[in-house]
Amino acid sequence: MAKVEVVMPQMGESVMEGTVIEWSKSVGDTVEVDETLLEVATDKVDTEVPSPEAGVLVEILADEGDVIEVGKPIAIIETDADAAGDVSSGSAAEAEEPAEEEAREEEAETQEESAPAAPNSGDEGERIEVQMPQMGESVVEATVIGWNKQVGDKVEEDETLLEISTDKVDSEVPSPASGTLVEILAEENDTIEVGQTIAIIATGEGASASSSSSAATPQKEKKADTAPAQKETQSAAVSSNGTSGGSEPQRVGTDGRFYSPLVRSIAKEEGISQEELENIEGSGQNGRVSKQDILSYVEDKKAGKVSAPVQQKQTAPSGGGLSKPSSGKSSDGSISAGQLDVKHAPSGDVEVIKMDRMRKMIAEHMVKSKQTSAHVTTFADVDVTSMVKWRNANKHAFQEKTGTKLTFTPLFVEAIINAMLEYPLINSSVVEDEIHVKKDINFGLAVALGEGGEGGLIVPVIKKAQEKNLVGLANAVNEVAHKARSKQLSPDDLVGGTITLTNYGSVGNLMGTPIINQPQVAIIGTGVIEKRPVVMEVGGEDVIAIRHMMYLSMSYDHRIIDGAHGGAFLNRIKQILENFDTDRSV
Structure with a gap:
């Protein structure tokens, strides 16, 4: 046709x-x-x-x-x-x-x-669709973080094509077959539904040649031609009073946030300027402004609850520097919305590191936890000499018998679980004005990623931990730690936790005040185990002995856990660790 x-x-x-x-x-x-x-x-x-x-x-x-x-x-x-x-x-x-x-x-x-057949026309082989994978029962979409391969690259089966993320976990997407990547259908930062095609792999020898005309140019480069003209148009359309004059805001703002076409379209219709848009607090992933965010802002603006940021007229001094911004105060001394967000250029002796997605998530989660719970932290000094001696004497036999290394972590987890069975209120969460006590103990472990923990922190969960013996706990601890550090966790591995253990002693710290992992009510922290002289009573007399000592901390939600209850629970963990059975079998 x-x-x-x-x-x-x-x-x-x-x-x-x-x-x-x-x-x-x-x-x-x-x-x-x-x-x-x-x-x-x-x-x-x-x-x-x-x-x-x-x-x-x-x-x-x-x-x-x-x-x-x-x-x-x-x-x-x-x-x-x-x-x-x-x-x-x-x-x-x-x-x-x-x-x-x-x-x-x-x-x-x-x-x-x-017509005769064109060269390589039948050599492309099978075209295989790469789809956005399902990363948990509750996950319906994911965001493309970055592509490891480009159009035209050869790929092997199970070789990583790209990294994706949800609000719970990052994951790598492997190639379903060996061949050539001939099409990329989703750009970085695009949010794609589960099951939607994001790339095409061609398995034939002639795949690279046959796909050159259709997919050799990445989608990012296609946009580059129109971007400068679009930005000039948007810049010219901004009027002296700071409104957009009907022009659509930029795809990526000066604050680094991505604005979806729907949000930009609403901003254009409502006369929301780029500066106003960047002052809207986004509720989406990475602080993105959602449809609901901008509609709420429009309603508040119409109701007079917020005012558009005042366009400050700045005159560049002769030296080419920036003019001094105004104080941000109106004639009556008040500060209007949008005037507090003053961006300062860093000086030459300052290195600026933009937060990655995980660091932003950690920051948001920690701040939210402090705003949600009334935190209290209590400490105990624990003599773990018996446990240390038993572990040192049996770690080789344990590994030979089970194939798993025996660290101190599963021993701590075991003791905490035994104490929780006696104090069930610790295994709960607050839902509005209700206390939900859980039957299963889904145990969270804080795992530091990267060298020195610079790669962030993640908390995988051991489900129904109360049903596992020491061997099962040791296997589970090693498994979740390995999956976390190799980016193999699914979103389901990160939800449902009822209590968390963080081991700051692994980097030599004595004690700490950990932040509760919401919506849990408590988090346990274990400090470094070190030999210290301790006064002990032996045969009715006080003696000084060299013992393996460790500080144990617990932060808990004071809304439902009182000091006496939290202190008694922590003391019960101390008793279990100090009365460790050195005659137990491997």
Whole structure:
């Protein structure tokens, strides 16, 4: 056929429509196969729509801002150069008679059948779709962190293609087969639904050559041509009073946050400037502004609860430096919204390190925990000499028998579990004005990632830990630690914890005041085990002995755990550790 319809693509099983954000091509433009025609978006993802054929764009059927059902035509491509010769007047789209069109189609089909096969046309092999994997029962989408491979790269089966993340865990996506990466369908920072195709692998020898015209240019580079012009237009549209004047805010703001097409579209319609948008506190992943965030801001603005940031007129001094910002106070001495976010350029002796996704998540989680719970921390000084001697005497036999190294951690976990069985209120959480006491003990272990813990902190969970003996706990501890450090954890491995153990003694610390891992009510900390002189009573007399001592700490939620109850529980752990049975079998 000479005319080819471009339809609104399917962007997920539950997505029934998309919004046209911006056309990259105009009527009359020549387009190549897979060249970007336009950008479309839903409230979940934005994507580029490529041209299905090479030819001329003769008709645009949907304007920017139009909401179109999936499968509906949005443009027409004319693949016959003669027929598309004068698209500006519209005659090319209407001058074709049915008989001539049928004749041309038959001629094209005849030529196609008689034409010799192009080199490598049958060598691409099987095209295998790489789909966004399911990373837990409750996870329906994930965000692309970064691609390890580029279009045209050879990949081996199970070799890492890209890294993805949810709000719970980062994970690597392996290649399902050996071959060549011929298409990348999701950019960095795109949020993609589970099951949606994110790349294509071709298994044939000629995959690289056959895919060169369609996928050799990454999607990022396709956008680069239009970005400068778009930014200039947006900059010019900003009026003196700080409003956008109807222009759409930038895709990535000066604060480094990504703004989805839907959010930008709402901002454009409501006259929200780029500066205003960057002052909205986002509730989404990495602080992204969601649809609800910007709609709430619009309502508050209309109700007079917030005011637009004042555009400060700055005059650059002759030295080329920045002018001194105003105090941010109005004539009555008050400070309006948006005036507190003053960005200072770092001096030459300061290195600026942008927080990665995990560091932001840790920061948000820790601050939220402090704001949620009334933290109290109590300490105990524990004599663990018996436990240390038993472990040192039996660690080799334990490993030979079980194939697992015996560290101190499963011994601590075992003692804490035994104490929790006597103090069930510790295994609970607060839900509004209710206390939910859990039957199973899902034990969380704080695992430091990277050298010296610089890679962040993650808390995998051992489910139903009360059902495991020492061998089972040792296996579970080693397994979750290995999975955490090799990025093999699923989101389900990180949820449901009822208490957490953090071992700050592993880096030589004596004691600490750990922050509760919400929504739990307690976290236990173990300090370094060191030999110290201790006064002991032996046979009715006081003696000084060299003992293996350790500080044990517990932070707990004082909303439901009183000091006496928390102190008694910690003291029970101390008793269990100090009365360790040195005659127990391996």
